[in-house]
Amino acid sequence: MLNRADKHVPATREARRVGSATGSQGRGGGSLALAWDLARGRWGSLIGTFLALGLAVGILSMTGLVFASARPQVPGRYAGAAVLVKTPSTGGEMDGFFYPDKPWSPEQVRSLSERLSRIPGVAAAVPDRTFYAQAVVGGKPVAGDTQGYLWPSAGLAPYRLAAGRPPAGPGEVVVSRALGLAPGRRVTVLTAAGPASYSVSGTVAGPGHYFAQARTGGVRVIALVAKAGTDVTAIERAARAVVGAQGLVLSGSARSATEPLSDVQTRWFGYQILSGMAILVAFTAVFIVASTFAFGVAQRRRELGLLRTVGATPRQMRVLMHGEALVVGVAAAATGVALGTACAPGFGQALVDLGFQPRSFAVQIQLWPLVACFAAGLVVAQLGVWAASRRAAKVTPLEALREAVVDERPMTTGRWVFGALFTLVGVVLGVFIAGESDSVVQYAFYAAGSLIVGLSLLAPAVIPPLVRAVSWPVRSGAIGLLVRQGALTAVRRTASTAAPVLVTVGFAVLVTGMVETNAGANGLRRAAAVQADWVLAAQGTPGLTDAAVSAVGGSSTLPTIVYAGGGAPVGAAGVAGKIKADVIAGDLRNLRGTRTMAVAEWAARERGWRVGTAAPITFEDGRSTPLTVVALLRSAPADLLLTRQAVRDHDPSALAGPVYLADPPAAPVEAGSGIEKVADRMAGIEEHEDKLVWVFVLILVGLSVGYSAIAIANTLLMATANRTTDLRVLRLSGATTGQVLRTVALESTLVVAIGALLGIVVAMTALVGITTGLTNMIGMTVGMILPWPVIGAVIGICLLLAVTASVIPARAALQPPRP
Incomplete structure (x- = not known):
């Protein structure tokens, strides 16, 4: 089937410019100018790349601003302490859980407090003693406020009395004004020993329960309250001389090292979500940009051949492709940065509401994350176009004489080598997971990512036998024959469309299957540990x-x-x-x-x-x-x-x-x-854990499906636009409009089926390793659990997108031209 010659007129016109540029700027400057003109002329075919990059930079900017803002904060109850002395760090983390540092001994606390209080300018050196205390109001414990202190700690914020007086004896307590208890009222306070009744002697504006005396635990912080007008730097310097190697002396923003471990843990969970989003977005963006540019080169071979005919060198062809990517990258990155900046505050608040950031968290707009994300967008664009530029440089002048769109050599040596290498690494990692107990999830993602890259590179070689196998039921008949031979002839087009489906389905099956399988393993473990009703x-x-x-x-x-x-x-x-x-x-x-x-x-x-x-x-x-x-x-x-x-x-x-x-x-x-x-208790625990995990899962799957939508729609729109003449020839050959559209729809269905099949294979390889690793870890047989409704929904969305993005432009192409 022949392409219309008139659609290459723009390429011929630009070819003359390349001839001029070749003679005057052989070092590539003319190619950059031409890249700008070609990008403007081909903006419709580059819209998918623009959307993918813009969305990537937008998400990276949004997560970057949240990440930069999610730094440790100085606890509000230390706001009135100029200098804090804390125990030396002992790591504080073990097996992913955060623990407090080792406390000082009682003898060290007494000695340090006495010597620190004698520093000139120090009004008081207060050992901060904390313990469990929780008020009961209306028959229920007050949520969130679970800390008890000795009364001197109230002056560190400082929290001044809002009403009443300080506690004077063991039966009195000062509580937060937020509880609504007036001085003289009785309140029940839970401690580790049990509930006890106290008289409210006063209230303060901040949280906490303040006692005159109580049995407390160890001391990890000694707070120094400075006298008015005292040089804090001098106090800090003197405190270091007193403390030596027994502790750390902190002032200013460095006091954030004393923030509650609950906030540290919450922020750590938030980091996991932000990191997962950033990695997935960067990986998918490079993947889609590379696929789009590679498909574009395959479709523009005659145009590129014309440029080679008028004297463009291979180096100029590479500069041309990188120049187009630069044009798209600058526009997409600028749009993405603006989008991410606008969405960051709302995203940060959503993380707080979901429990992935502390309540004190707020997004701060900073310049450096935005600059870094803008640069990352340009880097992603250049990485995505790298392979396509090398392929464009190999186009020969004779390509200008070719009219048939047939993939004679879809597999290059590089694709064979790197495809086989990544596939082998993925398989090896999948096997390794079975014997790993501590990093099952981490290696599962590595295995899946390697297999996705490997199978995508090998797709032109893998797809033909898969096409023959999947299309076997519809091999007879005119439409079935057209669908089958079209997919086999245009292997690169089929591979470029199947690649985003492979990524989407692969990640969806892996992540959801991993969550469900792990939940099943936890259920087995809990059931085995509990033998009671x-x-x-x-x-x-x-x-x-x-x-x-x-x-x-x-x-x-x-x-x-x-x-x-x-x-x-x-x-x-x-x-x-x-x-x-x-x-x-x-x-x-x-x-x-x-x-x-x-x-x-x-x-x-x-x-x-x-x-x-x-x-x-x-x-x-x-x-x-x-x-x-x-x-x-x-x-x-x-x-x-x-x-x-x-x-x-x-x-x-x-x-x-x-x-x-x-x-x-x-x-x-x-x-x-x-x-x-017991059954209800276990179900409640699993429901709470599943809620947090599924928030993370839905974010990742949603991002993956969104990118798949962009990639599938862009690739099929480009492919359909390039096949206008083919579709009209089918129509003139006797096929009805309905038959042509059914052919196009079946082609898209076939491609989605192939991509989904490869994605499931990728995920299953990693999931087999995960189930084996969990079995070895807990000593019980763990079965693989796949949420088929979710997986089916993801495949259905991909199919709907593919059919829509191919049938609508095909129908428009078959409409008779207006007079």
Whole structure:
């Protein structure tokens, strides 16, 4: 079938300009000017690239502004402290969970406080002691406000009395004005020991509960309140001389290092979403831009051949393609930066509402993220056009004489080499996942990404046999023959359309399947760990008090953090009664008193501990005590087990975990706790976790589908516009308009089916490794779970987009020209 010669008139006109440019600016300047003219003339075919780049830069700008704004903040309750002295950092993170740094010992706190208070200009040196305290109003614990302090800490904000007076005795408390309690009222306050009634002596404008005296944990911050007019720099310098290696001295914005660990954890979750979005957007944008430009080169071979005929050199052809990408990149990046700046505040607030940023978070418009994202857009455009420019440089002058659009050599040596390499890496990573326990998800994404790149490069070689296999049922008949041969003849067009479907379906199957499979594994693990019908669980509080546990006659673990081996944090738990654990060595019955411990085998091996070893352990109150190892465990509720009394002696804020019961208690339970069926409790936990995870999943899948829409529509619009003559020849050959449109629709359906099939293969390879890895991790057989309704919806959207983007322009092309 022949293309219309008149559609190459613009190329001929520009070819004359290349001839002039070749003679006068052989170093490429004329090619850049020509790139601008060609981009303006071909803007309709570049609109998909513009949208993909613009959307990418917009999302990158939006996430970049949020990322730049999501920095640690100085806690509001330290606003009145000019200088903070905190304990040295001990890492604070283990296995992805954040732990507080090791506290000072009581002797260190007394010594440092006395010496710091004598610094000239220091009005007070206040050890900040915190503990669990939560008011009960209207029979329910007040959510969010769970911290108790000694009264001197109120002056660090400073929180001044709004009404009443400071607490004067053990039965009085100052509470937040937000509770609506006037001085003289009684209020029940939950502590780790249980509920107690206090008289409200006063109220303050800020959060917290302030006591005259209380049993507190260790001290990690000593706040220095400066006298009016004192040089803070001088205080900071003197404090460093006093503290030495015993702590860190912070002033100004550096005080943000003392922000609550709950905010650190929340921000960390937000970082995961932002990083996932940025990586997916950058990967997909390069992928789509490369696919679009490669397809454009395949369609413009005659035009490029004309340019070569009038003297354009291969170098000028590469400059021409990069110049077009630069023109599109500048326009798209500028649009994207403006879009991202406008959307960033709303996106930041959405993250706060979803619990992925602290309540104090607010987006700040800064210049450097926008400049970086603008530059990233240009880099993405140049990376996307790199392979296409090399292919354009290889077009020969004889291509100007060709009229048939047939892919004679769709697979180049580079595509074979890199396609095979990426596919091999993906397969190897998929196999490696099966033996990996700590980074299953990370390696799954690596495997899927490598396979997607590899299969996309190998698509022109893989697609012909797939076309024959998928189109086998419709091989007979005129329409079936046209669809089959059209896909086999225009392999590059088929590959360029199938590539975004492959990316979209692959990521959708991988991410949703991973979430569902992991949820199933968690369900198996919880079901195996619990052998009871009822559970006493915290409701509106961080955990259960001692009184709540004792009231039901049960027992539960008492989680805490201890420090060993140079101050490294270790997750520990106090236990009582019979313990379900797999003992490797020693005897768990010897776990008694306050000077013994049972240790997970891996933790003991890491520290060189054996049964009988006495090791110094630092507790939450800062005191260090040598504990003797009485047993090594393969599996246990925590890495280090202590008696419940040992934990309570050193951690007055430790709250118990759920208590599992055979029968529900007859008496009412304490406020802040409730009796539930175990099945309902597990379902509630999974529902909460699934909600957060699915927010992340929907963001990623939504981005992927959005990019697929742009890529599919752009590729098919370009392809259909280039096939106008072909479609009209079919019409003149006797085919009805309906038959031509059905042919086009079936071609699109075939391409989507191939892309979806390849995407499912990619995802299944990674998911097989994930299920094997989870099976090895939890010691139970984990089955692969795929949410087929979601996957079907994604494939259906791709199909709808493909058919719409091909049939509508085809119908317009078949309309008779207006007189």
